[in-house]
Amino acid sequence: MELKDEVRIxxxxxxxxxxxxxxxxxxxxxxxxxxxxxHSDTExxxxxxxxxxxxxxxxxGNVVLDPTQAPDSFSxxxxxxxxxxxxxxxxxxxxxxxxxxxxxxxxxxxxxxGGKLAQLGSRLVTSTSRKLAAKFFASFxxxxxxxxxx
Amino acid sequence: MNExxxxxxxxxxxxxxxxxxxxxxxxxxxxxxxxxxxxDIKMPGMLFGDFVRSPYAHARVKxxxxxxALEMPGVIAVLTAADLEPLSxxxxxxxxxxxxxxxxxGKVLFQGQEVAFVVAEDRYIAADAIELVEVDYxxxxxxxxxxxxxxxxxxxxxxxxxxxxxxxxGARRHPNHIFTWEQGEKEATxxxxxxxxxxxxxxxxxxxxxxxxxxTCGCVASMDKVNGKLTLYGTFQAPHVVRTVxxxxxxxxxxxxxxxxxxIGGGFGNKVGVYPGYVCSIVASIVTGVPVKWVEDRMDNLMxxxxxxxxxxxxxxxxxxxxxxxxxxCHTIADHGAFDACADPTKFPAGFMNIxxxxxxxxxxxxxxxxxxxxxxPGGVAYRCSFRVTEAAYFIERMIEVLAIKLDMDAGELxxxxxxxxxxxxxxxxLGWEFDSGDYHTAWDKAMQAVDYDxxxxxxAERVEAFKTGETRKMMGIGLAHFTExxxxxxxxxxxxxxxxxxxxxxxxIHPTGSAIARLGTISQxxxxxxxxxxxxxxxxxxxxxxxxxxxxxxDTAPYGLGTYGSRSTPVAGAxxxxxxxxxxxxxxxxxxxxxxxxxxxIEWDVDRFVVKGAEERFKTMKEVAYAAYxxxxxxxxxxxxxxxxxxxxxxxxxxGAYVCVMDIDVDTGEHEIRKFYALxxxxxxxxxxIIEGQVHGGLTEALAIAxxxxxxxxxxxxxxxxxxxxxxxxTAWETPHYLTxxxxxxxxxxxxxxxxxxxxxxxxxxxxxSNAVNDAFRAFGVDHTHTNMPHDHWRIWKTAKDLGMHD
Numbered sequence: 001m002e003l004k005d006e007v008r009i010x011x012x013x014x015x016x017x018x019x020x021x022x023x024x025x026x027x028x029x030x031x032x033x034x035x036x037x038x039h040s041d042t043e044x045x046x047x048x049x050x051x052x053x054x055x056x057x058x059x060x061g062n063v064v065l066d067p068t069q070a071p072d073s074f075s076x077x078x079x080x081x082x083x084x085x086x087x088x089x090x091x092x093x094x095x096x097x098x099x100x101x102x103x104x105x106x107x108x109x110x111x112x113x114g115g116k117l118a119q120l121g122s123r124l125v126t127s128t129s130r131k132l133a134a135k136f137f138a139s140f141x142x143x144x145x146x147x148x149x150x
Numbered sequence: 151m152n153e154x155x156x157x158x159x160x161x162x163x164x165x166x167x168x169x170x171x172x173x174x175x176x177x178x179x180x181x182x183x184x185x186x187x188x189x190d191i192k193m194p195g196m197l198f199g200d201f202v203r204s205p206y207a208h209a210r211v212k213x214x215x216x217x218x219a220l221e222m223p224g225v226i227a228v229l230t231a232a233d234l235e236p237l238s239x240x241x242x243x244x245x246x247x248x249x250x251x252x253x254x255x256g257k258v259l260f261q262g263q264e265v266a267f268v269v270a271e272d273r274y275i276a277a278d279a280i281e282l283v284e285v286d287y288x289x290x291x292x293x294x295x296x297x298x299x300x301x302x303x304x305x306x307x308x309x310x311x312x313x314x315x316x317x318x319x320g321a322r323r324h325p326n327h328i329f330t331w332e333q334g335e336k337e338a339t340x341x342x343x344x345x346x347x348x349x350x351x352x353x354x355x356x357x358x359x360x361x362x363x364x365x366t367c368g369c370v371a372s373m374d375k376v377n378g379k380l381t382l383y384g385t386f387q388a389p390h391v392v393r394t395v396x397x398x399x400x401x402x403x404x405x406x407x408x409x410x411x412x413x414i415g416g417g418f419g420n421k422v423g424v425y426p427g428y429v430c431s432i433v434a435s436i437v438t439g440v441p442v443k444w445v446e447d448r449m450d451n452l453m454x455x456x457x458x459x460x461x462x463x464x465x466x467x468x469x470x471x472x473x474x475x476x477x478x479x480c481h482t483i484a485d486h487g488a489f490d491a492c493a494d495p496t497k498f499p500a501g502f503m504n505i506x507x508x509x510x511x512x513x514x515x516x517x518x519x520x521x522x523x524x525x526x527x528p529g530g531v532a533y534r535c536s537f538r539v540t541e542a543a544y545f546i547e548r549m550i551e552v553l554a555i556k557l558d559m560d561a562g563e564l565x566x567x568x569x570x571x572x573x574x575x576x577x578x579x580x581l582g583w584e585f586d587s588g589d590y591h592t593a594w595d596k597a598m599q600a601v602d603y604d605x606x607x608x609x610x611a612e613r614v615e616a617f618k619t620g621e622t623r624k625m626m627g628i629g630l631a632h633f634t635e636x637x638x639x640x641x642x643x644x645x646x647x648x649x650x651x652x653x654x655x656x657x658x659x660i661h662p663t664g665s666a667i668a669r670l671g672t673i674s675q676x677x678x679x680x681x682x683x684x685x686x687x688x689x690x691x692x693x694x695x696x697x698x699x700x701x702x703x704x705x706d707t708a709p710y711g712l713g714t715y716g717s718r719s720t721p722v723a724g725a726x727x728x729x730x731x732x733x734x735x736x737x738x739x740x741x742x743x744x745x746x747x748x749x750x751x752x753i754e755w756d757v758d759r760f761v762v763k764g765a766e767e768r769f770k771t772m773k774e775v776a777y778a779a780y781x782x783x784x785x786x787x788x789x790x791x792x793x794x795x796x797x798x799x800x801x802x803x804x805x806x807g808a809y810v811c812v813m814d815i816d817v818d819t820g821e822h823e824i825r826k827f828y829a830l831x832x833x834x835x836x837x838x839x840x841i842i843e844g845q846v847h848g849g850l851t852e853a854l855a856i857a858x859x860x861x862x863x864x865x866x867x868x869x870x871x872x873x874x875x876x877x878x879x880x881x882t883a884w885e886t887p888h889y890l891t892x893x894x895x896x897x898x899x900x901x902x903x904x905x906x907x908x909x910x911x912x913x914x915x916x917x918x919x920x921s922n923a924v925n926d927a928f929r930a931f932g933v934d935h936t937h938t939n940m941p942h943d944h945w946r947i948w949k950t951a952k953d954l955g956m957h958d
């Protein structure tokens with residue numbers, strides 16, 4: 001599955017990048033996130049409950065960030081395990097471009113899911129993922145006191 | 151004679167014997183919801199089992215923690231391989247001479263593999279508890295493509311046998327390689343190919359699919375610890391074999407095991423194998439002392455119990471310029487999944503794939519099959535076909551079409567040139583079979599006439615012109631198929647499963663008042679045995695089919711037999727029924743002669759009675775003889791009237807048929823419409839024409855499913871993508887076309903009543919007919935385009951049209 005989108009956020013780039021690295025903000029914004037621990041500047045551990053179609057599962061996963069190009073762009077890789085429900089792994093490249101006082105965030109994500117989640121939810125995975133992404137950015141913008149301009 | 155006496159033909163009709171379209175006696179209970187299926191079996195205190203299954207296709211199992219599951223109220227036990235190991239039941243033998251994990255022993259090899267067995271007070275608790283079993287996996291690289299199995303760096307799947315250079319079927323050249331099976335003459339065939347006028351080549355993939363019976367697999371195991379007896383109810387197509395295997399595996403003496411197959415809601419090969427659910431249920435019942443039920447849900451069934459097909463068949467067919475076939479070469483890569491659990495006779499690791507010379511007189515041929523392990527579910531059963539016969543028939547019927555393109559010849563004409571002629575039977579094929587009988591030209595001509603073949607080709611040519619001028623966007627395909635089945639396994643000289651000879655049996659008891667019960671070693675899964683076997687017997691012993699009970703499936707009462715699959719019931723158990731009936735009649739003749747006060751040789755059989763030769767007013771009916779058998783002292787004859795026959799068939803039977811499918815294809819949407827489907831079947835003597843028609847309709851509909859959309863698909867990670875009926879195509883009335891059925895009748899010369907079996911023919915012949923129609927629709931649009939693989943779903947048909955530039 002591939003997701004690609006562009007989101008305009010009414011906040012300066014430094015602020016956006018800082019927020020994206022703030023576990024408290026991320027925890028509030030990631031739909032279903034129950035726990036988010038930052039082990040280091042590049043390593044995160046999360047517990048997220050997800051529902052895709054008829055399958056609901058609690059995923060525990062790890063995310064590794066590569067901030068070498070930050071704040072212009074950064075990438076992340078992660079994987080999560082949802083027990084009998086299945087597993088997910090993937091990565092994303094995120095770009096942050098300044099546009100006056102606003103920031104244009106572009107992302108390109110690739111994910112693969114396996115197990116029951118993939119079997120039952122394959123039709124719903126892409127649409128659910130889009131919905132979750134939209135929800136994330138809506139919450140994220142709200143945290144930054146800025147409305148997302150999609 | 152009294153005017154009121156029924157005539158001979160009236161008496162014969164009253165028997166409802168051979169050739170009668172007798173209504174199915176089973177259906178009164180099935181249509182009223184009174185069937186007794188495995189899930190209808192309820193026993194006091196019964197527990198329910200469910201599996202924790204692997205989400206990964208290939209992974210190491212580092213740990214299993216069942217603590218949280220065991221804390222859940224209502225959970226009784228969680229079994230893992232560690233619990234089964236002391237009993238040596240963590241692995242079990244497969245039907246193909248391999249072994250299979252019952253529960254994951256250190257690693258998992260396919261998604262959906264059984265990892266732990268949760269036993270709980272009800273089914274819902276069990277289903278909830280499996281989510282609480284924590285399994286720690288370490289993911290391993292996945293092998294999905296069998297062509298990559300022997301590449302450098304390919305993951306080794308079966309570490310347990312990685313070092314074994316020899317398997318159950320000879321040499322293994324790689325840890326992921328199972329066997330090579332060769333038939334025919336390699337050098338001679340290669341010589342024919344290199345010197346031939348024309349050689350057509352193609353790789354034909356018969357995709358992985360699944361029998362998907364309406365009722366999934368299941369069992370109830372009940373261990374009575376007081377008397378030491380195990381009763382095992384299950385959806386078994388071969389209950390006697392299950393009893394023997396259960397005895398050998400568990401160490402419980404065979405007389406202490408009773409296996410009962412109740413009503414079965416479709417088998418189609420899926421219910422032949424022995425599955426982890428059976429073993430775990432038995433162990434759980436022994437451990438808990440109460441009955442344990444396990445029934446698959448649909449996902450379990452499609453993911454883990456036996457699949458069918460998955461053969462990559464590369465062929466070369468040689469012919470003269472005039473179209474006479476001179477040689478056939480075939481190499482097959484057989485994807486067997488994680489364990490070799492094919493249900494084939496022991497000496498045939500690729501089943502009867504060597505029937506792949508089809509209906510044609512091919513003097514020289516060579517076949518090699520390589521079995522390969524992949525990270526997919528095990529299986530390889532005969533889904534409504536005899537062992538690998540649908541693969542063989544599909545292969546040759548596609549190769550004939552490809553050859554016709556190469557020769558620029560009509561595919562119907564090409565078949566006619568090459569059919570084995572009527573006077574060549576019994577015919578010895580280049581790959582080792584003795585075809586017992588056939589009359590292919592008669593059947594073919596009848597079919598061609600019935601569909602107005604020449605008219606269809608003319609219309610097709612006009613359609614191509616209309617397409618070129620833009621008048622239509624619909625192409626027309628004519629799918630031809632002439633198949634030869636090989637069923638009725640089989641002669642004990644070459645057919646056994648796990649060493650058990652593939653005879654079958656029938657035991658008959660005539661009751662004093664002239665009705666009867668017959669028990670057989672087979673088991674109906676919807677075929678209508680209770681109807682048809684009574685008809686065979688009615689014609690043999692002169693008792694009306696309505697007065698004969700047929701019983702199968704209880705190993706405590708039925709005679710030993712190898713079960714129902716591979717269209718073997720009529721050829722083998724049907725023969726046993728006729729032979730046992732003849733034993734009854736032989737004894738009855740002695741009794742009748744005594745009653746009529748004449749010598750045995752002075753009376754003869756007449757429909758339902760023995761008459762004195764030349765004085766037919768003097769007779770004794772079978773009913774009268776039955777009463778006397780029990781109630782009259784007859785010198786030199788034991789009381790009673792019973793017989794049993796164990797029938798070892800001298801040969802297989804070879805049903806055949808000619809099918810034509812006419813299909814319209816929308817090149818822009820990929821949709822298809824089946825305008826006409828004509829199916830002529832020759833299954834030898836016809837026992838019940840109505841049941842034959844029903845079998846043909848059902849088989850054709852399964853063939854339609856397989857050819858047009860049904861598949862078991864995996865993604866790159868080994869995730870099973872078609873494990874619900876949202877994705878796995880089952881045709882409804884909406885997709886199913888009208889079928890025209892027809893027949894010729896060429897009796898089997900060696901079968902007591904000449905019957906050959908029919909249940910699987912429509913699948914064997916139907917798949918190539920549908921697929922050939924799709925391929926034929928594109929014949930005029932690509933010189934190099936000779937074949938597209940099944941299933942021909944809308945997307946693939948659309949893609950073919952696009953690739954051929956038909957959207958430009």
